[in-house]
Amino acid sequence: METHSPLERLLRGIALTLVCLFFMFPIVWIVLMSFQTNETILRVPPSVVFMPTLENYTALITGRLETAAGTLNIDFMGNLWNSLFLSTTSVAIGLLLGVPAAYAFARLKFRGSEDIAFTLLSFRFAPPLLVLLPLTIYFQQLGLANTYGGLIWVYQLIVLPLILWIVRGYFEDIPADIEYAYRIAGHDFWSTFRRIALPLAGPGIAAAGLLSFIFAWNNFVFALVLASADKQPVTVGALAFVTASGIQYGQVAAGIVLSIAPTFALALYAQRYLVEGLSLGAVKG
């Protein structure tokens, strides 16, 4: 149906531009801000014409924040590393546990399977603050407070239900006959899981991994309460930019740019695995 009139195409172009502008403008503005000093950011009226400066980035990377009140040491790169480590490990563990569980929920209907799956989903219902108080006490008693292990464990609350439910849907979409055919051809349960189910649910696993990585990366409250400075991710670390002498907008912007960069890169990379219709043509259409 490629029969659009020129007017239609024009209107569509305008609509697309408006949508792009609406969603992209804040990001573009932040990128611009990250190359400016506080003075140029705060001038009225704002302007896109300025002398770009890299001082925000150098401040972040060296960890020395120059303020009107003096030099402040912040460990932004440490925060960034924490975020990267916490999110990656959480997602890796989440996938390791969640994908086989999702397969079990999709294929092996066992007593109480629906209830267990729903319970896992229900972790997402409760407001994080509700579980935080008892969790803090437990963590202190168990010696998990302010450890990577403890944080990664709590991050499973975010990551695991997401992976489980997304990947389960993908497993359910694979026609069971394809797996039966591989079994009948003489391959055992595990090689069928590895060679048929996993590759065919690949796009779903990639999507779930990416989404849960973003959720883990953006988490704030868990890390705020359960970790102290040296274990904190960027989301919490960014609080340091609010100093006694005011807010360092340029550095905040540079911090944002640096902290969205990994997720952005991951999304671009994972895009190719998010192709749909891999199972097309397997069974009759």
Place this chain on the structure above:
Amino acid sequence: MTIELKNIRKAFKTNTVIEDLSLSVAKGETLVLFGPSGAGKTVLLRLIAGVIEPDAGEIRVNGQNMAGVEPEDRGIGMAFQNFALFPHMDAFANIAAPLTARGQSKGAMTETVEKVARLLKIDHVLHHKPKELSNGQKQRTALARALSAQPSVLLLDDPLRNVDAKLRFEMRLELPRLLKDQNATVIYVTQDYKEAMALGHRIAVMNGHGIQQVGTPADIYHAPANVDIARLFGDPVINLLDIVPERRDGRVVAMISDRAIPLADDYAPQIGQPCILGLRPEALRFVADGTPGAIPVEVEAETPLNEKTVTLVLTLRGREIMVSRPAGTPGPASGQAHVAVDAGAAILFDRATGRRIAPVHKMMRQEDVA
């Protein structure tokens, strides 16, 4: 390799699909499982393949009880109705799947795959992914995958269902030779009676949770166990007329168009009982007026059907009957005509139960089957 099923029962939740089914297939035999959709044919194949377990009963392959034997250890080849190809592997890898499991060397594997592919005329598309294959090629790939490891038991689940008419016809011609060369015990599922008759040494008719009749194609055609089976086999469908046999001049007869049609004396116990008379359209023929035993009819419509011409006629009581004759032979002009009945070919059913009454012993005529 024989297949033996004893008192199989399978239900999904409260829905009973198979109830007390027993069946045996001899070594090298092709048994066609025929029946309407929902009769449990596919479920039965899956039970034999081992991807689902029966609730009760015993499955034996070559005498060995299959209970608890995993599907990969049963040594069975299966082709699925929906092909069920592995979408992320090319046709070669699909066909080779049963061979990789058996740990064949790469060279031997390539040779086997190419041989099977040549046999099924898909050797030129071996490196295409399933989505790049036409329906016919997919079907052949699925079949090749089932055959490649030369299993002694082959389960073919309506493999021609999703291919076009031309290919279906070709495959119907090729399959018997292919299956014979494999020397395998085959269970072939189909909903097409012509396919069933063309491919099966024996046909098992499945309907309503179980097997209603097992027999050679000729048995099923000439001596169907009940009205439903009589209706399922044959095109145009069998004429079924409500009659009550009576005795006239010392003979058992049925009245059609106020004329007495003689029935076999075996049917004497049915006199006065409500029955259904089954007459194959080819057991009727047009004759000249005045022929003894001929019944007067009115010609309604005529239509060609493959190599036959089918005429719809009305009896004096307004009952519709179909008469078929070889195409090109002279037929009646419109209006009045007379039809003679081959009384020996008449099949009688009990009207209450639908079951066939008293077997009529007669020569099976193979030419009527096709």
